[in-house]
Amino acid sequence: MYLVVEQLLNGLQFGLLLFLLAAGLTLVFGIMDFVNLAHGSLYMMGAYFAATFVAWTGSFVLGALMALGATLLLGIVLEYVALRHLYGRDHLDQVLATFGLILFFNDAVRLIWGPAGLALPLPAWLTVPVQIIPGVYYPAYRLMIIVVALAVAAMLYLVVMRTRVGMLIRAGASNREMIGALGINIKLLFTLVFGLGAALAGLAGLMQAPILTVQIGMGENILILAFVIIVIGGIGSIRGAFMAAVFVGIIDTMGRAFLPDLLRKVLSGAAASTAAPALSSMLIYLLMAIILVLRPEGLFPAAKR
Amino acid sequence: MKKAFWLAGATVLALAQPATAADSVKIGFVSTFSGPTAVIGNDMRNSFELALDHLGRKIDGKPVEVIYEDDQQKPDVGKQKTEKLVQSDKVDFIVGYIWSNVLLASLKTAVDSKTFLISANAGPSQLAGELCSPYVFSTSWQNDQTPAAMGLYMNQKGVKSVFLIGPNYAAGKDMLAGVKSTFKGEVVGEEYTVWPSQLDFSAELTKARNSKAESIFVFYPGAAGVQFLNQYAQAGIKAQIPLYTAFTVDELSLPLQKDNAIGIPGAQEWVNDLPNAENKKFVEDYRKKYPGLRPTYYGAQAYDAAQLINSAVVAVKGDLTKKDAMKAEMEKANFKSLRGPFKYGNNHIPIQNFYLQDVVKDADGQLSLKTVATIVKDDQDKFHDKCAMK
Numbered sequence: 001m002y003l004v005v006e007q008l009l010n011g012l013q014f015g016l017l018l019f020l021l022a023a024g025l026t027l028v029f030g031i032m033d034f035v036n037l038a039h040g041s042l043y044m045m046g047a048y049f050a051a052t053f054v055a056w057t058g059s060f061v062l063g064a065l066m067a068l069g070a071t072l073l074l075g076i077v078l079e080y081v082a083l084r085h086l087y088g089r090d091h092l093d094q095v096l097a098t099f100g101l102i103l104f105f106n107d108a109v110r111l112i113w114g115p116a117g118l119a120l121p122l123p124a125w126l127t128v129p130v131q132i133i134p135g136v137y138y139p140a141y142r143l144m145i146i147v148v149a150l151a152v153a154a155m156l157y158l159v160v161m162r163t164r165v166g167m168l169i170r171a172g173a174s175n176r177e178m179i180g181a182l183g184i185n186i187k188l189l190f191t192l193v194f195g196l197g198a199a200l201a202g203l204a205g206l207m208q209a210p211i212l213t214v215q216i217g218m219g220e221n222i223l224i225l226a227f228v229i230i231v232i233g234g235i236g237s238i239r240g241a242f243m244a245a246v247f248v249g250i251i252d253t254m255g256r257a258f259l260p261d262l263l264r265k266v267l268s269g270a271a272a273s274t275a276a277p278a279l280s281s282m283l284i285y286l287l288m289a290i291i292l293v294l295r296p297e298g299l300f301p302a303a304k305r
Numbered sequence: 306m307k308k309a310f311w312l313a314g315a316t317v318l319a320l321a322q323p324a325t326a327a328d329s330v331k332i333g334f335v336s337t338f339s340g341p342t343a344v345i346g347n348d349m350r351n352s353f354e355l356a357l358d359h360l361g362r363k364i365d366g367k368p369v370e371v372i373y374e375d376d377q378q379k380p381d382v383g384k385q386k387t388e389k390l391v392q393s394d395k396v397d398f399i400v401g402y403i404w405s406n407v408l409l410a411s412l413k414t415a416v417d418s419k420t421f422l423i424s425a426n427a428g429p430s431q432l433a434g435e436l437c438s439p440y441v442f443s444t445s446w447q448n449d450q451t452p453a454a455m456g457l458y459m460n461q462k463g464v465k466s467v468f469l470i471g472p473n474y475a476a477g478k479d480m481l482a483g484v485k486s487t488f489k490g491e492v493v494g495e496e497y498t499v500w501p502s503q504l505d506f507s508a509e510l511t512k513a514r515n516s517k518a519e520s521i522f523v524f525y526p527g528a529a530g531v532q533f534l535n536q537y538a539q540a541g542i543k544a545q546i547p548l549y550t551a552f553t554v555d556e557l558s559l560p561l562q563k564d565n566a567i568g569i570p571g572a573q574e575w576v577n578d579l580p581n582a583e584n585k586k587f588v589e590d591y592r593k594k595y596p597g598l599r600p601t602y603y604g605a606q607a608y609d610a611a612q613l614i615n616s617a618v619v620a621v622k623g624d625l626t627k628k629d630a631m632k633a634e635m636e637k638a639n640f641k642s643l644r645g646p647f648k649y650g651n652n653h654i655p656i657q658n659f660y661l662q663d664v665v666k667d668a669d670g671q672l673s674l675k676t677v678a679t680i681v682k683d684d685q686d687k688f689h690d691k692c693a694m695k
């Protein structure tokens with residue numbers, strides 16, 4: 001029983017982290033109709049900034065906040081310098097250009113920080129396990145990820161649903177041309193949205209950094225999952241991204257945790273332990289395929305024209 | 306007509322002459338030089354270059370040409386690169402291979418062309434058993450040997466039960482099988498993770514804690530080892546369940562693992578402080594040539610591979626067409642290995658000692674690895690009797 005609770009928490013934590021990454025991606029894709037493969041690079045940059053600033057200031061929280069600001073700035077600069085010239089082009093051009101950006105960022109990181117990767121150590125108060133209910137311990141840092149990600153999700157919800165900027169964002173997701181025609185400065189809105197997406201990706205990267213290592217190409221595998229999530233959730237929908245991310249996180253973790261034992265009941269030990277990791281990593285793609293068949297526009301599509 | 310036939314025959318003969326005409330020794334080097342595990346490939350290249358420096362950049366008076374190829378840690382790419390080295394570069398020796406799955410994919414190409422292949426790291430069980438070949442030598446070990454030594458150490462410590470975690474590929478399976486072959490206690494659980502993409506081990510760590518095992522054994526080479534130790538410490542399991550490892554803590558991962566690695570024992574056939582003269586020179590010169598870096602067992606094995614090649618070429622006086630004589634010489638392991646003297650088994654895998662290593666702070670206040678004890682002497686892999694060496 002405790003095992004299930006703990007694994008659910010693991011899944012939730014992973015899902016929320018994916019949500020931070022997917023939220024930015026779905027905004028940019030949904031509102032600006034722009035395919036940004038370099039989103040994973042922003043995730044990586046967030047982690048590298050954090051490792052550098054934390055080592056520099058000696059404070060984890062301060063370093064993380066500075067890294068967040070730096071990724072936001074990087075996103076805005078990137079949009080202004082490179083990406084805004086690509087909005088009118090078709091998706092293939094955007095994919096090619098942003099794939100080039102991935103290569104650019106990987107080599108830039110190699111030049112600046114070297115090929116070996118960095119470590120982002122946690123302060124002592126975050127490395128202790130916390131007893132959440134009697135008998136169940138959970139790493140404090142992973143709990144913090146859950147709390148921070150939930151807070152960010154709530155804030156995003158409030159901004160998008162309750163503010164004027166949020167209204168424009170939603171309007172942009174539904175009908176880009178129309179809000180431009182109504183005299184809204186759509187260029188500024190796009191820059192803002194892209195910066196916000198970059199900061200969210202950076203936040204995901206810097207929070208993941210102490211668990212994994214900070215290394216070149218760290219954003220590429222996880223970006224695939226982020227794309228799966230926005231497809232499942234419905235492109236342009238923050239609520240969809242949230243639900244889909246939590247689904248994917250929990251399904252992935254539960255698959256890894258319990259599938260091997262289930263398979264061992266049917267198959268021989270060796271065959272089960274070989275097949276289980278392969279099968280469990282397929283589960284989320286199966287989920288995506290099923291949803292694409294039943295609801296091609298995703299679970300919670302943004303309202304369309 | 307007859308004349309034309311002879312002419313054609315002569316041309317074929319002329320072409321069949323070794324193009325190198327043995328005026329240089331050509332070595333192909335396949336390892337990982339891009340991506341997160343590129344640091345391992347770089348260390349192997351650094352050590353191989355250092356070995357060539359120590360040989361005066363010449364083998365038996367001939368200049369050495371080394372062609373480095375990046376396998377990107379992918380079996381299909383490794384196979385292509387091996388084919389390129391064998392077929393278009395026509396190298397005399399192929400060295401390298403970090404990953405067992407890459408080596409297994411590349412093996413046939415080298416063996417079919419009768420090119421000597423020297424594995425400087427990967428040691429899949431198949432290579433020691435049914436796939437053994439006269440043209441393949443190892444300067445490392447068979448995968449099962451190192452974890453088997455760790456299993457023996459755990460017996461000595463009186464460990465009663467263990468939870469095993471490893472990556473789901475050729476070497477991961479060998480490693481966990483290796484511990485099981487010697488460990489006398491109970492194996493309460495065994496988990497494989499997706500390799501190399503899975504880097505979050507929370508689900509596996511949770512299971513290990515809930516299994517109530519007395520100990521955990523893992524095999525995670527490269528960056529994955531850093532991530533595993535991070536998460537093991539953050540989950541607070543370090544204070545509850547001791548960890549035993551193979552190939553998880555080394556000089557490349559230690560600067561990132563930092564204090565998380567203190568008190569985590571590992572087994573290894575080479576440690577930087579082994580007291581023979583060649584090893585002292587190797588470690589000293591490596592640190593001089595590559596400031597800020599420290600050599601690893603990957604590098605030591607690559608260094609030995611260069612010395613093994615040298616011994617073979619010298620024995621045939623530079624006539625690289627005498628493959629049988631070169632093979633016979635290499636079987637003697639007639640060179641000064643950095644790990645100390647060893648013998649080859651019938652399957653061309655070393656019969657060697659395994660040491661217990663621990664993490665300590667050295668004189669400069671930096672974390673480094675230290676030999677604590679010899680776990681097992683003259684250990685031979687358990688697949689050698691499956692090898693019908695032709």
